[in-house]
Amino acid sequence: MLGLIIWIFVAAGAEALTLEGAVELALARNEAIEEARLDRLRAREEIREGWAEALPEITVRGNYDRSWLLPSFVFDTPQGQQTFSIGTSNTITGVLSVRQVLWSSGKVGAGLQAARAFRSLTESGHLLAKQMVAAEAEVAFSNVLLAESLVEVSREALTQARANLDQVTSLRKAGRVSDYDLLRATVRVTALRPDSIRAAHGRAVALLDLKDVIGVPPTEKIVPDGTFRNKTPLDLDDPAALVSQALGGRPDLVQAGFEVTMREAAIRAQKSEMRPSLDLVATGQLQAQSNTFEFAGDDFIQSWVTGVALNLPLYAGTRNRALVNKAKVERRRSEVAVTRLEKRVRRDVRQAWYDVQETRERVDAQEDIRTVAERNAELATSRYGIGFGTQLEVLDAQVVLTRSRSDLVLARFDLARALVGLEQAVGISPFVEVEAGGRE
Template identity: 25%
Template structure:
């Protein structure tokens, strides 16, 4: 009775010690969120927050706004241009004033021809040129009449660039949705793996206490006690690593959503669609023969689910945003070539210039009568005769830009086809992994419970218990990863028409079709 009482007190003491150890391990992450209540966050709410705070979407919208401004500039080339001028000028020295002054001095000195000299100095034309002050108010207007197609080509090129930029906004929004979805389920996975690591550490601690209890009554050796303690201690790095990964995953999610760095989050969506059903047990085997075709045959549930998902998403290459942008880049390059070739044609424009000029004796005119009209109308023609090969060089470069844009379009189409196939295969793999994980964790949990009972009753060894615990931990982790991969693969396939090409795809279309990389 006394030995049994001491054993119970020892067990209670070790339980209290273990609780204190677990509390110390969990104190660091719990202290961060102890100051405020966690914020409930669903995936739909996360996507809504990211849509209004994403830097990628803001950059894409700025590019579209810039393209709109360039399109307005291109349209202005065909519209009349009107400008006003206002000019006041004072001449410190004037050659015409000096000539008039000399003429006046010469006439007063000789006494002959004074009438002629005086009339020259007082001539209105002479006063205009000899005036010390000049005040000019004018309007200038011009209208292009023929540009050889250059202005029209520039307008079409600007319109195609704006349409490509608008596609870029859709692509950026889709990429943000995929990034947020991936980060959300990464955080859920990290949280689940941290929970699994906590559970594994608790199980190892419970095994150690069981060995300590049996050791105290002489039923276990020192070797078994040391091995149980080493097994428990080996779980600690995995526990700390899982908690670190969980914290980093939540930091990444908060950054994507522009949430405060210290705000705790409670993710309300589940990483899995629902509880995993336990598959029925295998039928009683009467033979050990294995049909390889039957064993390796794909699961029909996987094929049916993948076919349904693929049918609901447009996986064709020409529906991809990257391919549409590449097509717009081809159009931009073609219009740039047309505008470059137009440099060989004459440019015709009409101009008019209306002025009111005043030459006051003082600083400013005193009345409207001091202003004299000056109005001109004209036609201008510009035709390059010899440019030293400059125009020819520009045409050759523009032709190379068209070739570059067309080849990038082909690469984009090939990359889109490869990307669609990769997304389908990733979904198939994720569906197969998820179907394979159904029930495995429950069976591993049941196996561990049986192994723990066997170990407690002295039927099995500690090695068997440790192996069963590792299998349980691996089954739980595999199930969580399969659920995360399945959700991300489904989201990627749904957003596939709007997503940029993956880095593994061939070179996508360049945003500057006239240049090469």
């Protein structure tokens, strides 16, 4: 799908870009998601590292020793003093060592527990990164829609003002209105031109921001196509259920829980340093000695040794106990962080829910205001045309209509933003799928 979107941009030059397409591009190209993916890969390797502590360690070592001067001994014999040399000029030694942990007082298990918790933490971090990028892309897309809508509102206001100027000009030629009315209509048209320029500039800036978020070059032409989102998969009728959903699955809160698990594993690992450990040890050696490099079968001497190694810490000052206490403090800090985050989650969800309710009511109210303002502008223009109204009434009606249209656009934009904020507060995104078990 991503390749198809990119191909459309290249082949067509400027193709309509939907909200779904913008989010998909952002998810595929954002650096934060790549960093989170690499964290997941590192976590998998840490689990392998934890298992390595429980598996046998096998090493092979080979040595070659050249004796340039052998030790000599002198003995008195009936035949006189005789000198004997000990050893050979060349010695080749091969050693095979095997070490297997039999009992580690929980150190291996603690390491695996910490590694698994870290893997789950990185998976939640990857999900959180995807949700944040999707939200950022949607907000950038909505900013473009807002800018486009304001450009359209400005264009409609300018068109309406020019139509009013044409009407006043015709009436002035007929001698039915004064020069003052013509001047006011002209000023209205002139005053709206800067607004049109400002709106066009805002649209250009919003497009640049969107391109930056979705990873499209600034020179690439895109045409966003869509409307402000006004729906969400969340149940907006039950804010308490939304709070429960957030407490049960918001990625950053899940991460905080796994942080506590990692701290508990650290305590277990540190306590194991104060307890005995037992290893199985086996060593095999093969050695050959010769004054030349010609070795016969009986020149090789083999030896095998097996045993167990018991490591029993007796006293290390207060270092180990201090390290255990430090680990307990870190666990408590993590638990406090979870409690604090839960409070913030409850507040965030409630506040976001109120924002959605407010913006929905504002949209309904602004739609009613716009309808009334359009009718008022029509009546003012009609009354002025037949001589029963004034130019001031027409201009006031046009100003009210333009403001009502702008306020309606802003209300719809705020609703879309509020929905995104509520989904982030709960910990979901309609553009990011979550598998069973909480993994995306």
